[in-house]
Amino acid sequence: MSWDLASYFPEFNGSEMRRFKQGLASDIASLQAKAAALPPLATESSASWERVLLRSEDILQRMSHLGSYISCLASSDARNESYLKEEAELVGMRAELSKLRVEFLRAIKEAGDETFTAFMARPALDGAQNYLNRMRQEARRAMTPENEILATDLGVDGIQAWGRLYDTVSSKLEFDMLFPDGKRHRLPVSQRRSLLEDPDRRVRKAAFEGGNAAWESIEDMAAAALNAIAGTRLTLNRYRQVDHFLEIALFQASITRKTLDAMFEALFSKLEVPRKILRLKAKLLARPSLAWFDVGAPLELPGQEKLSWERATSLVGKSFERAYPALGKFFEQQVIGKNWVDWEPRTGKRPGGFCTSSMLTKESRIFMTYNQSLGDVLTLAHESGHAYHAAMMRDMRPYGRGYPMTLAETASTFGEQVLMNGILDDPAISQAQKALILDIETGHGAVYLLDIPVRYEFEKAFYEERAVGPLSVSRLKELMVDTQRKIFGDVLEVGGEDPYFWASKLHFYITGITFYNFPYTFGYLLSRALYRMFKKDPSEFLPKYEEFLRLAGTEPAEKLVQHTIGRDIEQPQFWAEAIDSLEEPLARLEMLVAEGL
Numbered sequence: 001m002s003w004d005l006a007s008y009f010p011e012f013n014g015s016e017m018r019r020f021k022q023g024l025a026s027d028i029a030s031l032q033a034k035a036a037a038l039p040p041l042a043t044e045s046s047a048s049w050e051r052v053l054l055r056s057e058d059i060l061q062r063m064s065h066l067g068s069y070i071s072c073l074a075s076s077d078a079r080n081e082s083y084l085k086e087e088a089e090l091v092g093m094r095a096e097l098s099k100l101r102v103e104f105l106r107a108i109k110e111a112g113d114e115t116f117t118a119f120m121a122r123p124a125l126d127g128a129q130n131y132l133n134r135m136r137q138e139a140r141r142a143m144t145p146e147n148e149i150l151a152t153d154l155g156v157d158g159i160q161a162w163g164r165l166y167d168t169v170s171s172k173l174e175f176d177m178l179f180p181d182g183k184r185h186r187l188p189v190s191q192r193r194s195l196l197e198d199p200d201r202r203v204r205k206a207a208f209e210g211g212n213a214a215w216e217s218i219e220d221m222a223a224a225a226l227n228a229i230a231g232t233r234l235t236l237n238r239y240r241q242v243d244h245f246l247e248i249a250l251f252q253a254s255i256t257r258k259t260l261d262a263m264f265e266a267l268f269s270k271l272e273v274p275r276k277i278l279r280l281k282a283k284l285l286a287r288p289s290l291a292w293f294d295v296g297a298p299l300e301l302p303g304q305e306k307l308s309w310e311r312a313t314s315l316v317g318k319s320f321e322r323a324y325p326a327l328g329k330f331f332e333q334q335v336i337g338k339n340w341v342d343w344e345p346r347t348g349k350r351p352g353g354f355c356t357s358s359m360l361t362k363e364s365r366i367f368m369t370y371n372q373s374l375g376d377v378l379t380l381a382h383e384s385g386h387a388y389h390a391a392m393m394r395d396m397r398p399y400g401r402g403y404p405m406t407l408a409e410t411a412s413t414f415g416e417q418v419l420m421n422g423i424l425d426d427p428a429i430s431q432a433q434k435a436l437i438l439d440i441e442t443g444h445g446a447v448y449l450l451d452i453p454v455r456y457e458f459e460k461a462f463y464e465e466r467a468v469g470p471l472s473v474s475r476l477k478e479l480m481v482d483t484q485r486k487i488f489g490d491v492l493e494v495g496g497e498d499p500y501f502w503a504s505k506l507h508f509y510i511t512g513i514t515f516y517n518f519p520y521t522f523g524y525l526l527s528r529a530l531y532r533m534f535k536k537d538p539s540e541f542l543p544k545y546e547e548f549l550r551l552a553g554t555e556p557a558e559k560l561v562q563h564t565i566g567r568d569i570e571q572p573q574f575w576a577e578a579i580d581s582l583e584e585p586l587a588r589l590e591m592l593v594a595e596g597l
Contacts, residue, residue: 194371291496319422385415409523
């Protein structure tokens with residue numbers, strides 16, 4: 001592994017780690033027993049429940065530390081059985097912690113409004129009001145404590161086991177890659193993404209076809225996992241009297257249905273903006289339309305090169321420093337200076353990228369596979385944005401740090417914007433290189449406004465059909481193709497769809513959160529709106545932005561944006577303006593290409 005994990009524990013499964021785990025497990029069991037013995041929340045029991053909540057907050061902090069460490073190890077070496085065993089044990093420990101949460105739900109479910117309001121006003125709980133309010137909402141739809149505990153226990157070997165199965169199989173999956181020179185290599189599927197961004201269409205097509213042949217070989221497993229995960233959620237929704245599956249997604253995203261509808265109303269009314277981006281790409285690639293494997297293709301422009309890791313970190317660091325010095329300093333001194341990134345391509349690494357943080361050490365780690373492309377440089381900036389967000393929240397209490405994915409993705413995509421615009425504003429960067437960056441910027445717009453909505457619309461249609469019964473492999477493929485055609489329109493080549501996108505996209509198999517898709521579009525558009533404000537007046541905007549990041553776990557998204565940034569995100573106009581902001585980089589790219597760079 002290329003990152004330093006010593007600040008977590010001196011060694012894996014050493015004495016310090018074992019003592020930490022044992023103490024954590026013991027404290028969870030002890031506190032659960034104490035909570036189970038308490039009566040529901042009332043005036044006379046408020047002090048006791050306060051003590052339980054404060055002890056639980058300490059446990060939450062320690063659990064984040066252990067969970068972050070184990071996820072780092074298992075993602076970097078998914079073939080290590082010891083790491084996988086620890087990951088499975090962690091699921092069990094989290095299940096025990098969930099049982100403690102069930103006791104909290106029991107405590108506040110029947111509490112009167114006056115009692116609950118008075119409880120939240122206790123000085124020791126200052127800064128935890130949003131956490132408690134969300135728990136109150138969750139309590140109102142909770143099953144009986146006995147059924148919630150049963151659901152938690154079954155989840156370990158049920159829904160979560162299906163997710164772990166997918167992770168294990170996908171991390172070991174390999175595909176045959178036939179290169180244009182006739183050489184054939186057996187590659188891990190984690191390296192497929194960078195090949196789909198290769199400038200040579202023959203390489204992209206071979207990676208697409210070889211990869212899909214690999215996914216076809218495990219299609220039955222993937223379909224079974226997807227159906228089981230969705231089926232479990234739908235069953236629990238029914239018992240919890242949740243009227244619609246999106247209610248849970250909206251709650252997890254901390255937004256209203258009005259906000260979600262406003263965003264998609266603006267997006268569907270302006271689909272021609274991202275489609276226009278892909279039409280330019282098709283034109284420059286000398287094609288009437290694009291196949292799915294062309295969507296992420298870079299334009300064939302001069303100045304393209306393989307970028308070393310040292311070059312990548314230099315690009316990110318200097319761009320951050322020019323545009324946003326505090327972010328640049330954080331990247332150089334923390335992310336790179338403290339060796340927080342596991343970036344090397346290796347067999348056995350899981351696909352994808354993420355940033356994870358420990359609330360105990362108040363440090364982050366970034367997982368990615370760097371394959372020397374500009375897209376990978378953007379991934380580094382994206383995940384560093386997550387790490388910066390965590391750093392902005394380091395002094396918040398644990399109960400005030402639980403921000404939703406919608407707001408988490410804002411900081412990361414803002415980091416991408418800072419990188420891209422930092423490069424574009426650098427006079428030392430050639431016109432050809434700027435064209436490459438503009439291609440990436442507009443291409444990312446197409447992904448967030450076309451690809452991500454495909455995932456959302458597919459998953460929504462899938463859940464509607466899954467409520468009746470499991471979907472077959474052929475139906476999943478058909479549904480995915482139909483959704484891609486609906487969103488991309490005529491810019492997508494007939495027959496050029498990806499029928500296995502439901503199998504290859506890890507996000508559909510994440511069990512801890514449902515609809516792991518629309519928050520990306522939300523965060524992308526919110527970050528573009530914020531970046532427009534940043535460009536107008538950085539000195540006035542940055543204090544507001546940093547306050548926005550710091551308080552992300554303390555309020556619903558609508559209230560947070562309104563009171564820190566001063567905008568109403570329940571209005572389609574807000575989102576339409578952000579979408580329209582893509583017109584400028586697209587026009588600039590067209591101009592550079594027309595001028596022959």
